[in-house]
Amino acid sequence: METNPESPLDLLWKEYGLVFHDFDDLTLARWLAQTLGQLAGKAWRLSHPLLGAYRLAAQLGHERQIWFKRLAMPPHAYTESHCCRAPMLPLLTRDVRDTGLICQHCSDTLVPFDEIPAEIRVQLETWAAQYSPVHAVAHWDDRQRKSAGNYDRAYEQAARETEQLLAQAGRLLAPKLLEFYPAIVWEDQDECLEVRPEDVLL
Numbered sequence: 001m002e003t004n005p006e007s008p009l010d011l012l013w014k015e016y017g018l019v020f021h022d023f024d025d026l027t028l029a030r031w032l033a034q035t036l037g038q039l040a041g042k043a044w045r046l047s048h049p050l051l052g053a054y055r056l057a058a059q060l061g062h063e064r065q066i067w068f069k070r071l072a073m074p075p076h077a078y079t080e081s082h083c084c085r086a087p088m089l090p091l092l093t094r095d096v097r098d099t100g101l102i103c104q105h106c107s108d109t110l111v112p113f114d115e116i117p118a119e120i121r122v123q124l125e126t127w128a129a130q131y132s133p134v135h136a137v138a139h140w141d142d143r144q145r146k147s148a149g150n151y152d153r154a155y156e157q158a159a160r161e162t163e164q165l166l167a168q169a170g171r172l173l174a175p176k177l178l179e180f181y182p183a184i185v186w187e188d189q190d191e192c193l194e195v196r197p198e199d200v201l202l
């Protein structure tokens with residue numbers, strides 16, 4: 001979503017985020033800690049408005065080193081992350097095998113793939129391995145497109161399969177991760193295949 005810093009969508013999110021710049025450090029820390037309380041115990045779509053707001057505040061909090069200042073206590077269930085010492089709030093994406101679970105505060109790897117508990121890691125591995133060739137259809141070169149015959153149909157088919165795979169992440173995998181983390185976020189879109197959150201039905 002925010003891969004290209006010049007994209008109109010990115011500029012819009014920047015504008016949304018301005019509201020938090022008016023918060024002083026203490027107010028921001030309290031808002032984050034309180035909102036973490038509301039996020040606890042649930043699997044969240046990345047597209048959820050509350051999560052979107054949290055992410056904007058969390059990124060500003062990271063810039064201001066809010067969690068180092070210990071201005072507000074997050075709920076106990078959230079242990080400190082190794083990447084940036086913010087409370088652990090992991091994001092599950094299709095790249096989980098390469099990047100592990102991603103930190104919603106600093107956007108770095110929060111839990112490397114090998115450190116995800118084995119019970120769920122095996123299922124994530126299977127899911128990501130299924131997803132990878134489907135996603136790759138969006139990035140086929142000319143030769144691959146030609147050999148597929150009707151590329152539009154192949155792309156459309158890949159998008160339909162992606163909707164199912166993302167629904168599986170939200171319905172099965174994310175709730176399982178909740179057994180190990182206080183709250184979990186899962187990516188509910190695939191921009192390369194033009195799958196939008198509203199296409200992913202739970």
Ligand SMILES: [Zn+2]
Pocket residue numbers: 081082083084085086103104105106107108110
């Ligand atoms: Zn972090």
